[in-house]
Amino acid sequence: MSFKKSLYLLLSLYLLFGLANAKMPDGLTIKNKFVPGFGLSIGKVFMIDGTAIVVHDNQKIGYQVFKGMLLYQKDTLYTKQPGRALLNMQDGSQLTIGSQSQLTLNKISLIPQKKMRKSFISMKRGKARFNVRKMSRFNRTDYKVKTQTALIGVRGSDFFVNADHKRTSVTTFDNTKLSVVGIAKPHLPPTYLNDFQRVHVESGDQPSDIEHVSPDEIQRIKSEYEYSSKPITKEQTENEKSSETETETDDNAETDESTKTTTDSQSNEETAEEVSPASQEEQPAMDETETKSEEAPLSESPSQETVLIPSQEIVAPETMDQAQAPDMDHMSDNSSQSIMQKQESNASDQTQDIYEQLHEKEVMLPSFPETP
Amino acid sequence: MNNVVRYRMSVFVLIVVTFIYLFPAFSEATDSNPYLDIGIFAFEENDFASAISHLKRAMLKQPENPVAYHYLAKTYQKMKRYKEARQYYIQACNIDPDLDNLLYDRGFFYYLTQKYQLALNDFVKTVKQTPENLLAQYYAGICAFQTEQYKIAHQYFLACAKQNSNIKENAEYYAAVCYLYTGKPAQARTLFHKIVIHSQSGSLKKDAKKWLDIIKSKPFIFRPYHLFASITMTYDDNIKLTPAGENVSDTDDLVTRTFVGGNYNFVQSPIFMMGIGYAHSQSNHVDFPDYNMVASKGRFVIEYNKKNTKQSLYIKPEHLWLNDKDYLSFQGIEYDIKWQKNKYLKLLANFEYGFYKNFDNNEYDGSGINFDFGLERTFSNNKNMSFFSVLSGVNRDTNGLDKKFHLGQIGCGLRYQNKQIKWSFGGNYSVKNYLHQDSTFLKRRSDNHTKLYTQVLLTRYSIQPYFVIEHQVNASNINQFDYRKTAISFSLQYLY
Numbered sequence: 059m060s061f062k063k064s065l066y067l068l069l070s071l072y073l074l075f076g077l078a079n080a081k082m083p084d085g086l087t088i089k090n091k092f093v094p095g096f097g098l099s100i101g102k103v104f105m106i107d108g109t110a111i112v113v114h115d116n117q118k119i120g121y122q123v124f125k126g127m128l129l130y131q132k133d134t135l136y137t138k139q140p141g142r143a144l145l146n147m148q149d150g151s152q153l154t155i156g157s158q159s160q161l162t163l164n165k166i167s168l169i170p171q172k173k174m175r176k177s178f179i180s181m182k183r184g185k186a187r188f189n190v191r192k193m194s195r196f197n198r199t200d201y202k203v204k205t206q207t208a209l210i211g212v213r214g215s216d217f218f219v220n221a222d223h224k225r226t227s228v229t230t231f232d233n234t235k236l237s238v239v240g241i242a243k244p245h246l247p248p249t250y251l252n253d254f255q256r257v258h259v260e261s262g263d264q265p266s267d268i269e270h271v272s273p274d275e276i277q278r279i280k281s282e283y284e285y286s287s288k289p290i291t292k293e294q295t296e297n298e299k300s301s302e303t304e305t306e307t308d309d310n311a312e313t314d315e316s317t318k319t320t321t322d323s324q325s326n327e328e329t330a331e332e333v334s335p336a337s338q339e340e341q342p343a344m345d346e347t348e349t350k351s352e353e354a355p356l357s358e359s360p361s362q363e364t365v366l367i368p369s370q371e372i373v374a375p376e377t378m379d380q381a382q383a384p385d386m387d388h389m390s391d392n393s394s395q396s397i398m399q400k401q402e403s404n405a406s407d408q409t410q411d412i413y414e415q416l417h418e419k420e421v422m423l424p425s426f427p428e429t430p
Numbered sequence: 431m432n433n434v435v436r437y438r439m440s441v442f443v444l445i446v447v448t449f450i451y452l453f454p455a456f457s458e459a460t461d462s463n464p465y466l467d468i469g470i471f472a473f474e475e476n477d478f479a480s481a482i483s484h485l486k487r488a489m490l491k492q493p494e495n496p497v498a499y500h501y502l503a504k505t506y507q508k509m510k511r512y513k514e515a516r517q518y519y520i521q522a523c524n525i526d527p528d529l530d531n532l533l534y535d536r537g538f539f540y541y542l543t544q545k546y547q548l549a550l551n552d553f554v555k556t557v558k559q560t561p562e563n564l565l566a567q568y569y570a571g572i573c574a575f576q577t578e579q580y581k582i583a584h585q586y587f588l589a590c591a592k593q594n595s596n597i598k599e600n601a602e603y604y605a606a607v608c609y610l611y612t613g614k615p616a617q618a619r620t621l622f623h624k625i626v627i628h629s630q631s632g633s634l635k636k637d638a639k640k641w642l643d644i645i646k647s648k649p650f651i652f653r654p655y656h657l658f659a660s661i662t663m664t665y666d667d668n669i670k671l672t673p674a675g676e677n678v679s680d681t682d683d684l685v686t687r688t689f690v691g692g693n694y695n696f697v698q699s700p701i702f703m704m705g706i707g708y709a710h711s712q713s714n715h716v717d718f719p720d721y722n723m724v725a726s727k728g729r730f731v732i733e734y735n736k737k738n739t740k741q742s743l744y745i746k747p748e749h750l751w752l753n754d755k756d757y758l759s760f761q762g763i764e765y766d767i768k769w770q771k772n773k774y775l776k777l778l779a780n781f782e783y784g785f786y787k788n789f790d791n792n793e794y795d796g797s798g799i800n801f802d803f804g805l806e807r808t809f810s811n812n813k814n815m816s817f818f819s820v821l822s823g824v825n826r827d828t829n830g831l832d833k834k835f836h837l838g839q840i841g842c843g844l845r846y847q848n849k850q851i852k853w854s855f856g857g858n859y860s861v862k863n864y865l866h867q868d869s870t871f872l873k874r875r876s877d878n879h880t881k882l883y884t885q886v887l888l889t890r891y892s893i894q895p896y897f898v899i900e901h902q903v904n905a906s907n908i909n910q911f912d913y914r915k916t917a918i919s920f921s922l923q924y925l926y
Contacts, residue, residue: 383640
């Protein structure tokens with residue numbers, strides 16, 4: 059093997075493994091045992107292929123993503139190389155996240171009683187396909203996806219986003235209508251996309267002119283972001299890399315020494331799944347237990363699910379005087395002390411009153427018989 | 431239809447179709463507000479400066495959009511700029527009070543700024559709209575607790591405790607404290623026991639144990655009812671009030687009094703109490719059985735405690751029998767107020783108005799007004815010791831003209847109290863002036879009365895001994911009403 063070839067091989071291997079991880083926050087500890095996030099769940103991981111980490115609300119703890127894992131508001135997903143995840147959200151929408159991506163579920167709210175949906179998802183980098191369920195009977199649906207350069211407003215759409223810190227590309231599939239605004243120029247009118255169109259948004263700029271996307275390319279993207287029975291191949295990985303318009307020099311993620319990760323992938327629950335091939339026009343097949351109908355929520359019913367509340371929102375008794383047990387032996391200004399003293403005083407006053415009734419006030423009674 | 435008309439029709443249809451096609455785009459253009467969306471993202475990512483900047487632009491673009499104001503309020507709240515936050519909450523509520531999550535967020539804002547009643551109102555409404563909102567229930571309970579509405583608070587805490595959540599134990603703890611404050615110690619004890627056994631939190635366990643100790647050592651504080659019984663033996667050396675100087679033997683007597691009474695509070699909280707009471711007493715004289723008296727006294731009481739003031743209203747029906755015959759009936763109403771001005775000074779006032787019916791001599795029938803003003807001053811160098819003083823007045827209006835009188839009295843004394851003993855020493859001096867000539871002595875009677883007493887109660891025992899010595903001197907302008915007497919009493923009393 060010539061020197062040049064060896065060099066290329068080494069470089070490929072370096073790129074392959076050196077880019078293995080999407081950039082994780084510093085000091086992140088990966089734990090095996092999953093702890094739910096705060097509040098009620100908003101979705102679930104339907105499929106995971108490869109490795110991904112989820113972090114709740116900017117905490118310093120990450121959890122290996124597994125099939126069936128519940129998702130919560132402000133969860134951030136980091137997919138590795140290889141790493142793909144299919145998420146089912148409570149409103150019936152699906153997100154397919156590609157390798158080396160970072161996506162945050164900022165705010166997901168579905169209120170059927172008020173016919174309202176609000177979803178705010180930010181995607182810092184990577185690739186993802188959004189299959190957003192159209193809620194035509196809802197009065198108000200706000201579904202927004204934000205990248206570092208673009209803001210995408212969605213009604214009911216199937217579209218693909220490829221983003222990094224310099225550029226965002228949005229490609230629409232069929233039955234799609236969405237608006238795209240440049241983050242740096244929100245005062246300009248949005249660009250509206252219909253089926254099979256693409257637009258790019260460079261950093262600091264407004265959306266480019268609309269391009270039409272060929273059916274072949276649509277098919278290719280769709281097939282890459284559908285779940286299949288085959289595991290991710292090196293060819294697919296290289297296809298992903300080559301389809302990137304730029305490689306970020308920042309993303310030459312040397313493995314962060316301060317990031318501790320478990321290398322034993324057997325500690326994950328089901329990472330790669332063998333599923334029946336799905337038609338490219340259809341959504342991937344779902345387990346029967348997942349949903350009975352598209353209307354059914356995907357998370358457990360609130361009564362069964364354990365709801366975690368952040369500790370800073372729990373009011374400790376030490377912060378409320380009247381909640382603390384008083385020290386009855388020592389006088390203090392403690393509020394519960396005064397309440398107890400009041401109650402004790404009331405109780406003894408009442409008994410004293412009862413007792414005083416025995417001692418008639420002599421001025422009130424006339425003299426006894428036979429007294430002058 | 432000619433060609434011109436057809437042409438015009440076609441153009442018209444074309445314009446209409448184009449407009450319809452473009453309309454969604456137009457409507458989307460008016461609906462979309464990228465500044466608002468970017469502002470919301472910035473808020474969710476804790477980039478508050480950027481959030482404010484974009485939300486304010488969103489507000490300018492769509493002044494009637496309450497979401498921008500809502501998020502501005504939330505942003506300022508996160509930055510602890512509560513004045514600005516309040517303004518934007520007001521504006522958001524003015525535009526759309528039913529905006530999603532607005533009530534809860536505003537309630538939490540009021541909670542953070544310690545406006546607990548306002549916060550409670552908002553959380554209660556939120557819970558009604560979204561019963562599954564666990565935090566709204568929890569904070570409704572906390573705000574009700576802070577405003578001493580313990581009955582309301584405990585309902586919300588119990589609802590939270592039923593949920594499968596990490597605030598379950600905390601909610602149970604507060605619910606238990608609420609039970610205590612509303613006179614339900616048994617339920618409180620159950621919950622505290624549960625916390626002691628199962629809780630993961632060391633501090634909750636410790637506090638729960640402390641409460642259990644208090645319930646065990648002072649059960650009567652929390653009980654809604656109290657029972658009282660006593661038996662007293664009194665030696666009185668001048669039972670008939672025989673004037674001094676008269677050579678009369680056998681003026682003394684030994685009297686035994688038994689007494690039972692109780693009260694029940696059907697509403698009990700640290701702020702408000704409503705209850706009924708009853709007392710029955712019987713006295714037996716050894717030498718003068720004609721003076722044996724039976725008294726039956728009821729009362730209905732309402733008490734209100736707020737901050738340092740306690741106000742009580744009593745309705746008191748009473749009936750007395752003398753030697754098994756109806757003697758006296760009294761119906762009265764009394765208002766009492768005590769004000770703990772500071773740690774050392776308590777001020778008191780009492781007003782009573784009542785009607786008397788004397789079955790033995792209807793000249794004594796009539797009405798009477800009593801009032802007292804007093805103070806109690808605790809010594810700063812000895813908190814167990816206090817000085818008390820009372821100024822009293824009585825006006826009696828009777829059927830018999832010579833029975834009407836005015837009385838003014840001043841009294842003072844010292845009191846010492848600790849966990850084991852209550853001792854008091856005092857005296858009072860009164861001047862009683864009858865308004866009309868006495869029918870027998872043809873003079874307007876005027877009495878000066880002096881009384882000295884000392885009382886000791888030993889509280890360390892469950893059956894408490896009580897010892898009293900009284901000495902009275904009455905000096906009247908009608909010699910026949912002069913008298914001196916000394917009475918020594920010993921009682922055993924029991925409080926449950």
